[in-house]
Amino acid sequence: MTDILSEYSPLLEPRSIAVVGATPRLENLGFYVVMSLKTSGYEGRIFAVNPRGENVQDVPGFKSIKDIPEEVDMIVVTTPARVVPSVVKEAGEKGVRAAVIISAGFKETGSAEGIKLQEEVIKLGRKYGIKIVGPNTFGIVNLHAKMNASFTPTLSNVKRGNVSIVSQSGGICHIIAYYGMNEGLGFGKIIGLGNRCIVDFSDMLYYLADDPQTRVIALYIEGVENARELLAALEYASERKPVVVYKVGKMPISDKASLSHTGALAGNYKLYIAGLKQHGAVIVNSCIELFDVAKALSLCPIPRGKRVAIASKEAGPSMVALDFLHEHGLEVAEFSEDTTNIIGELLPPVTIRSNPVDLGFVSTTNPLVVEKCLDAIAKDPNVDALLFISLYHPVVLPPLRKLAKIAEETGKPVVASITAPPKEYMEFLNKLQEEGVPLFPSPERAVKALAGLAKYAEVRERIKLRKGDIRC
Numbered sequence: 001m002t003d004i005l006s007e008y009s010p011l012l013e014p015r016s017i018a019v020v021g022a023t024p025r026l027e028n029l030g031f032y033v034v035m036s037l038k039t040s041g042y043e044g045r046i047f048a049v050n051p052r053g054e055n056v057q058d059v060p061g062f063k064s065i066k067d068i069p070e071e072v073d074m075i076v077v078t079t080p081a082r083v084v085p086s087v088v089k090e091a092g093e094k095g096v097r098a099a100v101i102i103s104a105g106f107k108e109t110g111s112a113e114g115i116k117l118q119e120e121v122i123k124l125g126r127k128y129g130i131k132i133v134g135p136n137t138f139g140i141v142n143l144h145a146k147m148n149a150s151f152t153p154t155l156s157n158v159k160r161g162n163v164s165i166v167s168q169s170g171g172i173c174h175i176i177a178y179y180g181m182n183e184g185l186g187f188g189k190i191i192g193l194g195n196r197c198i199v200d201f202s203d204m205l206y207y208l209a210d211d212p213q214t215r216v217i218a219l220y221i222e223g224v225e226n227a228r229e230l231l232a233a234l235e236y237a238s239e240r241k242p243v244v245v246y247k248v249g250k251m252p253i254s255d256k257a258s259l260s261h262t263g264a265l266a267g268n269y270k271l272y273i274a275g276l277k278q279h280g281a282v283i284v285n286s287c288i289e290l291f292d293v294a295k296a297l298s299l300c301p302i303p304r305g306k307r308v309a310i311a312s313k314e315a316g317p318s319m320v321a322l323d324f325l326h327e328h329g330l331e332v333a334e335f336s337e338d339t340t341n342i343i344g345e346l347l348p349p350v351t352i353r354s355n356p357v358d359l360g361f362v363s364t365t366n367p368l369v370v371e372k373c374l375d376a377i378a379k380d381p382n383v384d385a386l387l388f389i390s391l392y393h394p395v396v397l398p399p400l401r402k403l404a405k406i407a408e409e410t411g412k413p414v415v416a417s418i419t420a421p422p423k424e425y426m427e428f429l430n431k432l433q434e435e436g437v438p439l440f441p442s443p444e445r446a447v448k449a450l451a452g453l454a455k456y457a458e459v460r461e462r463i464k465l466r467k468g469d470i471r472c
Helices: 003-007 029-039 081-094 112-128 153-157 170-183 201-210 227-238 253-262 269-278 287-299 315-327 337-346 367-378 394-410 426-434 443-467
Strands: 016-020 045-049 074-077 098-101 131-133 139-142 147-150 160-167 187-192 216-221 243-247 282-284 307-312 385-391 414-419
Touching: 003 201, 016 029, 029 045, 029 147, 029 153, 074 081, 081 098, 081 112, 112 131, 147 153, 153 170, 160 170, 160 201, 160 287, 170 187, 170 216, 170 287, 201 216, 201 227, 216 287, 227 243, 227 269, 243 269, 243 287, 269 282, 282 287, 282 443, 287 443, 307 315, 307 367, 315 385, 315 414, 315 443, 337 367, 367 385, 367 394, 385 394, 385 443, 394 414, 394 426, 414 443
Parallel strands: 016 045, 016 074, 074 098, 098 131, 160 187, 160 216, 216 243, 243 282, 307 385, 385 414
Antiparallel strands: 139 147, 139 187
């Protein structure tokens, strides 16, 4: 399956890109695709194609793809839908191997004309062997290749990382990417599939499963036509890395909405979820949970079990976390006798010394004591993961700095719920996250992320049993 990386290199690592439909006008969608490519630092050749052959932002212009005197690996199409089939035909004759069709007006319209146009594009794509993403997509982004082939130049500013997103919805891609920009998480590939006329979820799952730059795959699914292909690809991918899935369509009305969005039926939600779980998906129920679980999986080791220890600077947030632990299938760890004795010696009698541990005013008067408590708790053999909760204050800096070292020494997930004022201390918090401690602004989000880690641990156990491989 490693050949799939080279098979899709014209799409995700093209050496040259022609933006078909780009003009110098600010209201032109292709204008912003060119801007996106330039702002992302794309190092390949860029061409603009429009009826007048005009240059766009100093990018050389041509009247047709065939007029370009060099090889073109990929085209990004922003022309009206009725023109797209002729563009794909011309690209095929030129030898173009990949296309991103941003243009809308195809199957998603529900009209006979739109359906016919999409069928023509599919036929031509298959005839010429073109990997087509779309139509009706925002584009694709490969941060590692410095390629933002989308109509959103802002996505060029997304941090490079190891989480890759594949979504039917361009809007969801933007939401997840913007979460990352706000919270310091990096991404590898951001792929908007749109109507999926050629390239589908299964193709990208096989690709990303073998992609060394991707550690976690995040999927947003509305509906698919070939569930068997999706599940087979999901099983292949989940054996190699975590796959987090947000599947929408719980309500019957979702079928109609999904059909008018990307031309796909949402299908029976419960059957989908059962199949996705059986084949290795970590299921989530919101965009923010998709982001949070992917974040935790990208930074943390896989826990051995569900037993969580909570240490909190404030008692209230720890009670919230406690409720969420039970709600999301996690367990409250029971400390060993040795850990209980260490905590008893370190903390005064007025504090809660069982799980959750209330660090209280000790955290403001003696940070070293807090560090020793956290160290003892994390190293307890009855603890599978540690959650540290605090409202941000300069006095918690020393314990926070200790968290990354604790995670490294124990090989256990260590996550932190740190609620801070807007924009304050972000440089420090981002650095801490880069060291392997995922940060969340609320206890609820932190616990859901831990639950995602535990779910993937269960996936790994099922894979072990299925393969009979105790080394897995």
